[in-house]
Amino acid sequence: MQGQDTPVLMVIKDSDGQVFGALASEPFKVSDGFYGTGETFLFTFNPEFEQRRSFFASGHMFLSSCDCILCSSGEFGLWLDGDLYHGRSHSCKTFGNPMLSKKEDFYVQDIEIWAFE
Structure with missing residues (x-):
């Protein structure tokens, strides 16, 4: 995904069979600050599809480092460790x-990440 400037869809199935993920308005990148736009959202398929768009267009959506991927500021809506194996989810503003x-x-059972052209 490096060098591309396209949205990214991440879908996770955890060890409990829950399916959820995020659509990022721009590619994941190593960054010291949060990035993203109001087109970014989190979603779940449990029990049926439900999407949650951000309420801010302020760019506080994603923070990626070599150690983790975070969605949102404060309590993280979705957090994954650098190995993409352990995660955490909270409600978030x-x-x-x-x-x-x-x-x-x-624990992540399956993960798929797609970039759009």
Whole structure:
């Protein structure tokens, strides 16, 4: 995805069978600050599809480092460690979302990430 300037769709299935993810308005990148636009959102398919758009167009959507990927500021709507194996979900003000997984901490069973052209 490096060198591309396209939206990115991330879909996660956790070890409890929950399916959820995020659509980022721009590619994930290593950054010291948050980035993203109001087109970014979190979603879940449990029990049916539900999307939560951000309430701010302020660019406080994603923070990516070599250690993790975060969605939102404060309590993170979605957090993944650098190995993309352990995650955490909270409700957060940026997206107004409920917890995406059944439990606050979860393990990633499957993950798919697509970039759009």
